[in-house]
Amino acid sequence: MTEQPARPTSRDVARAAGVSQATVSLVLGDKWRGRVSERTAGLVRDAAHALEYRPNLAARSLRLGTTRTALLVVPALTNEFFARVYTGAAEVAAEHGFGVVLYPSPAGVGPARDPFASARAALDGVIASSMATQALDAIRGADLPLVMLDSDPDAPGAAARVNLDxxxxxxxxxxxxxxxxxxxxxxxxxxxxxxxxxxxxxxxxxxxxxxxxxxxxxxxxxxxxxxxxxxxxxxxxxxxxxxxxxxxxxxxxxxxxxxxxxxxxxxxxxxxxxxxxxxxxxxxxxxxxxxxxxxPAERVGERGMSALLAVLDGRRPEPGDLPVSLVVRASTAPPPRDA
Amino acid sequence: MTEQPARPTSRDVARAAGVSQATVSLVLGDKWRGRVSERTAGLVRDAAHALEYRPNLAARSLRLGTTRTALLVVPALTNEFFARVYTGAAEVAAEHGFGVVLYPSPAGVGPARDPFASARAALDGVIASSMATQALDAIRGADLPLVMLDSDPDAPGAAARVNLDxxxxxxxxxxxxxxxxxxxxxxxxxxxxxxxxxxxxxxxxxxxxxxxxxxxxxxxxxxxxxxxxxxxxxxxxxxxxxxxxxxxxxxxxxxxxxxxxxxxxxxxxxxxxxxxxxxxxxxxxxxxxxxxxxxPAERVGERGMSALLAVLDGRRPEPGDLPVSLVVRASTAPPPRDA
DNA sequence: ACGCCGACGTTATACGTAAAACCCCGGCGG
DNA sequence: CCGCCGGGGTTTTACGTATAACGTCGGCGT
Known part of the structure; x- marks a missing residue:
């Protein structure tokens, strides 16, 4: 439509900086200590900045075999609790350059379509609320790292769990x-x-x-x-x-x-x-x-995502349940005397 | 970790079916009328099914230059209204093989990170609630098709709008x-x-x-x-x-x-x-x-996504505002007599 | 008998990135 | 004086897909 001006590629940056594409990749990937001079690295970064270069995520995913994307499976987003879980998960995901995509349960979308199957190749891992029981079986078949939220410790297939107490x-x-x-x-x-x-x-x-x-x-x-x-x-x-x-x-x-x-x-x-x-x-x-x-709904999401990242890194996820707390307000009082 | 058995590629399917990779691509892409015999097409489909082949989305995106992904920008997911908008948008997106990824406003995530910028290369379009004002400027600079929700008709930069009445x-x-x-x-x-x-x-x-x-x-x-x-x-x-x-x-x-x-x-x-x-x-x-x-919050999302798809296809989005309706319940009554 | 065409595929290429393998050159130890 | 090493890059390749360009072969019209 609007005649996109053809997003610049790493090769364009290389040309502008007077180096090879490989050098650009090294510099921008922070893998250049001792391989590229400080001066050249600066040139590359300047050129990238000037051209407003953004790496093509599809190409990167293809090369790396990783998508830096996690699937969050919840029963329904309209439930405030899960919306908060998402928020927390998205937050720590973003801190690590990950994205979070949602699968709001088989009830939310039609039963015929299977977003999970189609997204499957594009996912690095799954965080699933145990309440979305129907979706879980499909996920287990996909041998993707799976973090379960509020789940039975005896249920199989989870690489990690985060539970509320x-x-x-x-x-x-x-x-x-x-x-x-x-x-x-x-x-x-x-x-x-x-x-x-x-x-x-x-x-x-x-x-x-x-x-x-x-x-x-x-x-x-x-x-x-x-x-x-x-x-x-x-x-x-x-x-x-x-x-x-x-x-x-x-x-x-x-x-x-x-x-x-x-x-x-x-x-x-x-x-x-x-x-x-x-x-x-x-x-x-x-x-x-x-x-x-x-x-602490957000914390559930945060811990879930952290656990997934840990699993992906081969590290051990943080153990232990998340604490909850009683908030006393106005709906409780001593029972009536005659009771 | 779990030693993934290396997801099969289209080439694996080709080998299994005894054809070339190109043929697999043609058949699975439904572009084979008159170019591949019915019998061969069947073989390919069987092989694909047997291997549980799923196309690699990253590779496809790279080739096609399209990601079939839309960004939905909302102020906060914890607001039930926007959660419902998402649900509607995700629904019609799924019907067209699209995904929807969320950007829950600059308030939700830290100000330093910019999910939009990093996701930018991986998006086909944006649907934005006008309430997320801060994010809009960044988006406008990206010359991506933009659908605005509940926005001032005079505000610039929108390829389409869907407004509630x-x-x-x-x-x-x-x-x-x-x-x-x-x-x-x-x-x-x-x-x-x-x-x-x-x-x-x-x-x-x-x-x-x-x-x-x-x-x-x-x-x-x-x-x-x-x-x-x-x-x-x-x-x-x-x-x-x-x-x-x-x-x-x-x-x-x-x-x-x-x-x-x-x-x-x-x-x-x-x-x-x-x-x-x-x-x-x-x-x-x-x-x-x-x-x-x-x-009709879900309808807002549905119309928003439909409009975006229309714009991407070069079609004209459906015009007109969405109707709303008064629901009379128990919080209204005639004023007291002495008033 | 020759050219041509349509049906059915195949080969080759490009997408943009990351990284392995390679290359050049100046200095230094032996 | 030669070999080697390390700093500073470059060339090349691979990722998996879609598709343009190219082959082949049998039949048919003239």
């Missing part, structure tokens, strides 16, 4: 509620992956273990506000003594839960306490502001 | 409020780009033009809940008759506004009506559920 988060909320005096808890779980469910459920069970009169019920719901509201409404109108606190696996569910509580003519937190998980923007947008577990 | 959205909310009987409106604007501000402000002014006793005040705030709350709180406690309705430029601000209203001991919508913009998930997560303007 989810169990500790659940433990913290639970202890917070127990300390406030709550004894009847309802666990509102998001039906995402069986592993994340299990780890939360057992952490919760463990936390109430030494509180003799504590009792926990569990219901699960798809991850959206409406579903959370409905599930909660159903659970709270069930016969038997009503729970006084709701432990939700996600702020989104917690928001739904709050709505349900109020629909039933009750108040949060006076009648029923509600806790969330993730500490999304949503947590402080609703009323009352949610007591929730804050997750 | 924002003005109509504002008109619709305003008329809704006027019909309910509101006369004193407060416009809570998000200080994003001067163009989007202007278009909204004038649309609002126009909508109240023929309602003689209607009066509009404007305040603006950064785009987050807390800022929205503070700005609203200040504006509502100012001297003079209090507005009965708040027209917010974004659901996020509207959420803040609702909190502010309640802090002042008033109710939404009985004392003050609040409207949002965007129809994010947030709109139905808070209470009361927001009356807001629903934007």
């Amino acid at each position: 989810i169990a500790d988060g659940i433990r913290q909320v639970t202890e917070h509620l127990l300390a406030l005096g709550h004894r009847r808890l309802l666990h509102l779980a998001s039906a995402i992956s069986s592993w994340t469910f299990d780890i939360r459920a057992t952490a919760l069970a463990e936390a109430v273990r030494n509180v003799p009169d504590a009792v926990v019920r569990t219901v699960s719901a798809p991850l959206d506000v409406g579903a959370g509201r409905e599930a909660t409404e159903r659970a709270l109108s069930a016969p038997g003594p009503r729970p006084t606190a709701l432990v939700c696996d996600d702020d989104i569910l917690a928001a739904g839960a709050c709505k349900a509580v109020r629909r039933l003519g009750l108040r949060v937190p006076e009648d029923i306490s509600v806790t969330g998980f993730d500490d999304l923007a949503l947590a402080t947008a609703i009323e009352p502001e949610l007591t929730t577990v804050s997750l | 924002i003005a109509d959205g504002i008109r619709q909310v305003t008329e809704h409020l006027l019909a309910l009987g509101h006369r004193r409106l407060l416009h809570l604007a998000s200080a994003i780009s001067s163009w989007t501000f202007d278009i909204r402000a004038t649309a609002l002014a126009e909508a109240v033009r023929n309602v003689p006793d209607a009066v509009v005040r404007t305040v603006s705030a950064p785009l987050d809940v807390g800022a929205g709350r503070e700005a609203t709180e200040r504006a509502l406690s100012a001297p003079g008759p209090r507005p009965t309705a708040l027209v917010c430029d974004d659901d996020i601000l509207a959420a803040g506004a609702c909190k502010a209203v309640r802090r002042l001991g008033l109710r939404v919508p009985e004392d003050i009506s609040v409207t949002g913009f965007d129809d994010l998930a947030l709109a139905t997560a808070i209470e009361p559920e927001l009356t807001t303007v629903s934007l």
Whole structure:
């Protein structure tokens, strides 16, 4: 269209600097110590700068057999948590001259197309959220370095893992509620992956273990506000003594839960306490502001990318889970006296 | 690490099929009508399938001088609206064998690094939200096809534009409020780009033009809940008759506004009506559920990508703004009688 | 009987980069 | 005086693909 003025190549730079193309490549690749004089290197850099030379990435990838591109597989970008993970991953990728391309799950794009297969030859590695279960099998077949996020340590095929200390988060909320005096808890779980469910459920069970009169019920719901509201409404109108606190696996569910509580003519937190998980923007947008577990989402992305880079370098990725922290806000309070 | 078994090349396929590499390229590129026999083509395809051949994208890009990759520039992915735009763009891109890579604004990544410059040689075009103003200048210098989203039609350098009919959205909310009987409106604007501000402000002014006793005040705030709350709180406690309705430029601000209203001991919508913009998930997560303007965010991305593809093909992009629609929920009601 | 053509492929080349292999020359140790 | 070494480059090649240019061969029209 606009008649591109033909982007300059390394050969153009060489011509301008009065050297050979190889020299340009050496200088610009910082591989010239002792092979090229300081003066010549300067000439090359000046010429490159003057021509606004940018190396052709396709050519470089072809030559090097590497693309400096990682694939990030997430269930959905519209989930703030994963958007933040991307941000973190992209940040450290950029620091190392890498790019991050997204594969927002098989649900996001049509099932027929397979961005992964077509991108496969152009990738150096994959970072995958374990929640995107469907995509994982395809990836495993590709013998690419794979970093898994929040995954079952027993699941195979990962060169590295970065996990959040989810169990500790659940433990913290639970202890917070127990300390406030709550004894009847309802666990509102998001039906995402069986592993994340299990780890939360057992952490919760463990936390109430030494509180003799504590009792926990569990219901699960798809991850959206409406579903959370409905599930909660159903659970709270069930016969038997009503729970006084709701432990939700996600702020989104917690928001739904709050709505349900109020629909039933009750108040949060006076009648029923509600806790969330993730500490999304949503947590402080609703009323009352949610007591929730804050997750370092960006850090997950950063660690994921760092781990991938480490694997690619043959180094050992940094071990250990990422810590989470309880944020107490206004959605939790002692249970009503008559309860 | 894992000793990759050396991905098969087109030459490997050729060897397996007993033909030359050129023939493989012809067959797999669907350019063989009348140049290769049906039988040979079959052999080639079988061999390719058997070897699980995937073309090397870097090599193809180098040869073709095209990367089938577009850059999407957005202010922040954590904003649900832009995450949805990405989703739409990625969808139609995939349908045409294109990829979409993100540049989440200069604020997201450090100022020193310039992903755009380094990616520049590897891009076929750019789709940019006008809100990412800082990045635009750099892009213009790159003489790449540029599609602008929600941009001033007078701004230069765009090969195509896709705009939402924002003005109509504002008109619709305003008329809704006027019909309910509101006369004193407060416009809570998000200080994003001067163009989007202007278009909204004038649309609002126009909508109240023929309602003689209607009066509009404007305040603006950064785009987050807390800022929205503070700005609203200040504006509502100012001297003079209090507005009965708040027209917010974004659901996020509207959420803040609702909190502010309640802090002042008033109710939404009985004392003050609040409207949002965007129809994010947030709109139905808070209470009361927001009356807001629903934007087809995915469509923006789809149209943006389609337009870019059209430009690259030398075709004319589809003209016209995308329609928006008012969604009336529970945050608007007639003003109190004594007002 | 010859030329020509169409069907079916093949050979050769270019894309821009990185790096291995090579080359030249001045100085220095033996 | 010769060989060798190291500094400072250059020549050449390979990466995998797409495609232009080139062959070959059988048949058919004249």
